[in-house]
Amino acid sequence: MAKSTADSLGVENGELAEVSIDGRTMELPVYVMPGHAVGSVTLPLGYGRTEAGHVAGCWEDQVDPVGFDTYQLRSAAGFSAGSVLATVKGTGKAYPLATTQDHHLIDAVGMEGRDNRLGELVREGDLSEWKEHDDFAKHRVHSPPLGAMWDKHEYDGHKWGMSIDLSTCLGCSTCTVACQSENNIPVVGKEEVINGREMHWIRLDRYFQGDIDDPEDDIQAVHQPVACQHCEMAPCEQVCPVAATTHSSEGLNDMVYNRCIGTRYCANNCPYKVRRFNFFNFNKDLKEPRNETLKLVKNPDVTIRSRGVMEKCTFCVQRIQDARMTAKVEERPMVDGDVTPACAQACPTDAIQFGDLNDEKSRVRQAHDDPRSYSLLGELGNYPRTAFLARIRNPNPVLEPASKETKAVVTHG
Amino acid sequence: MAESTGVLEDPIRKPALVQGDNDFTSITNIVCKVAETPKPPKAWYVTFGISLGLLGGLGASIVYLISTGIGVWGNNQPVAWGWPIVNFVFWVGIGHAGTLISAVLFLFRQTWRTAINRFAEAMTIFAVICAGMFPAIHVGRIWVIYWVFPIPNQMDMWPNFRSPLLWDVFAVGTYFTVSLLFWYMGMVPDLATLRDRATTRIRRMMYGIFSLGWTGSNRHWHRYERAYLLLAALATPLVLSVHSVVSFDFAVSQLPGWHTTIFPPYFVAGAIFSGFAMVLSLAIPARELWGLKDLITTRHIELMCKVIMATSMMVGYAYSTEFFVAWYSGNQYEGFAFINRAFGPYWWAYTIMVSCNVLVPQIFWSKKMRTNMWVVFIVAALVNVGMWFERFVIVVSSLNRDFLPSSWNYFTPTAIDLLTLAGSFGLFLTLFLLFCRYLPQVAMSEIKGVMPQSHPGHGSSEPDPNPEPDPDSDTPPQQGALA
Secondary structure (H helix, E strand, O other), rough: HHHHHHHHHHHOOEEEEEEEEOEEEEEEOOOOOOOOOOOOOOOOOOOOOOOOOOOEOOOOOEOOOOOOOHHHHHHOOOHHHHHHEEEEEEOOOOOOOOOOOOOOOOOOOOOOOHHHHHHHHHOOHHHHHHHHOHHHHOOOOOOOOOOOOOOOOOOOOOEEEEEEEOOOOOOHHHHHHHHHHOOOOOOOOHHHHHOOOOOOOOOOEEEEEEOOOOOOOOOOEEEEEEEEOOOOHHHHHHHHHHHHEEEEEOOOOEEOOOOOOOOOOOHHHHHOOEEEEOOOOOOOHHOOOOHHHHHOOOOOOOOOOOOOOEOOOOHHHHHHHHHHOOOOOOHOOOOOOOOOOOOHHOOOOEEEEEOOOOOOHHHHHHHHHHOOOOOOOHHHHOOOOOOEOEEOOOOOOOOOOOOOOOOOHHHOO | HHHHHHOOOOOOOOOOOOOOOOOHHEEEEEHHHHHOOOOOOHHHHHHHHHHHHHHHHHHHHHOOOOOHHHHHHOOOOOOOOOOHHHHHHHHHOOOOOHHHHHHHHHHOOHHHHHHHHHHHHHHHHHHHHHHHHHHHHHHOHHHHHHHHOOOOOOOOOOOOOOOOHHHHHHHHHHHHHHHHHHHHHHHHHHHHHHHOOOOHHHHHHHHHOOOOOOOOOOOHHHHHHHHHHHHHHHHHHHHHHHHHHHHHHHHHHOOOOOOOOOHHHHHHHHHHHHHHHHHHHHHHHHHHHOOOOOOOOOOHHEEEEEEEHHHHHHHHHHHHHHHHHHHHOHHHHHHHHHHHHHOOOOOOHHHHHHHHHHHHHHHOOOOOHHHHHHHHHHHHHHHHHHHHHHHHHHHHHHOOOOEEEEEEEEOOOHHHHHHHHHHHHHHHHHHHHHHHHHHHHHOOHHHOOHHHHOOOOOOOOOOOOOOOOOOOOOOOOOOHHHH
């Protein structure tokens, strides 16, 4: 439900609310979703999981069921429960909801800081702005000329890079799922997500634009997939005391699991916060005999990490090596399209491009040269390897009368 | 007397550094008595029991941590460094006063240091032991921690010399080594005194081994004085270097709230501040318990209070400078980091920090407060609390909200975090109580050097020929003790 609806009902995010329709009552957790139609409540249909073994619902080992069976609120009268008005009232009981973002609702100080920087992080413009200045995104942030503390690396062979087009990205999170299965990323469970220890190497950042307290305001959501940017001047590489994260000769920011001792300094110094730490041995249960088949889930080309080491996006280095070997066997140079990381492969809209930046004709190189391209937090002087392509909005003037100027537009110039 | 006439005290007339009717023999007796009594006071047993219990808790928490994983603490993404690093910086800071008192004040000929230097140095050693433990246990794979040392190996793999964490290893390692040497060397003459007075075989042997064959010959004293001076000169730059390097852990990174050039001097001032507070927290009960009031006089306490007040204002100045620069830089991330620090989700920690570190010590402007042991003890304790929170604010409030709002997250400590912190106090107090029980708490040989008896025929202004009585003294003042 919308924030204003929750306020008027007197319920809070994560509070159990009593929902009654036509005499049938259920206690369901409230999840505030800015931009939701005001004055209405969405109940996702599903049965919940009552007997799914150790994942959810196992009475032998006292594992509680998860989820809610909202069908109990519907009657045979028809699919439309809306014919009768639902009543919602708070119970004051809390229900832990695990989300990977906004682990707690952001206070006023945080919201202000967030709003100020949003236009610089996720750069957007509308059609007219793009027609006027097609490189508008590059001018959202102006910084003094950037230097570098060390000599830049030089790349004679390949120079791998990525681009993400925010115009075509739907925010569907398929990349996250593909990455998780490709790279043997542990599923940490609800409790650890609540503790803020999710392991995703690529995540979907989602922000709301507009005043979420104002029921009249038209809330827009913006989103942006963020993985390791493989910075040229990577802040993480400088601070590791044992040199466990280093730059490869092809521009990858490599993570050497065997060398990592787990000081987590790299994670602190990463401005994108894409580094993930194995706070526990999340693969411990693989050793149990009953989990022999689980091993088959794992990708044999990718290391299984134990506890105490840092990990992050590798640009699917195993696929790069595989493509290199294939090309060698076929006695030909590697060409554009030989390497596709899992996220790019799974992306339904081809928003993610990957390839050799040294190859003038590669799609990723063209994307980097696109006027819309910009570097996320490029003003820090990290020289990130991933280019984002600014999102162009072209709303139908009948549906959305005036395009709202983002704050960044106001501050620019 | 100045107080009774209502006129300002004559600043030239200072109370003597040693109060009461004491001569060389009685000093030796007072100090050695502590290590020689068959039974220490009951309070010692009680505190030692509590400390041992906490130490056991520390051991248990470390075993649990190493067998389970860093996840037993509250650390998460983005707060990858939590309490362990807060505790590390806290303890390193505590460990600062020792060397400052022994080395810097020695070089500046501040003779009042003699009563407290042994104490403070011991505190330094134990605090650095506590501090050194934290970076070691906070890494994910402690079994390969030796990789941070530049040990030649078959892989030709060296540590990364660009990393401030590596500088830390060297800085803290050097500081610990030099402090230990300094402490031990200064103790050799006193250990020999204890050896000579020892009544049992085991005591004779132990003190005998550690006094390194000291006979008190002229040549021994000559070499000792030279070496002590040299070590003091070596240790002095370390007072500044160790916490500067610790601050580099933060200042060299690019996190808003950490990336600040003010950190090195600010950290050193804060470290001296907290170190002196800890010396007071330990000295006040100890002088009460073991009757050392003639040696650690009210004047000593007062002087330390003044140091605390001065460093408190330096720290307060640093807080305001940070805010000014955050605003003046015009950098929105920097500006936000500080607004968030004071008004964001950790406003309570920031409030505790500022009130304990800047507001509370202002009470020491009043001499009455500086000489009231209860007030001094409570303020010192509050300063320790405030300085722990300062490190908490720096580490956690900067990390919890950095550049990308999508990663923002709140940090909540776990019970294991608490146990580890309490346990580190257990380790510290256990070591300190053992020191109090078995080693000379006050540098006997040095304190004799500042007594009037060691300057026969000298009408020097210090000590005053007519010492002003110390209000807190155990023995009634005797006029003409010089005679």
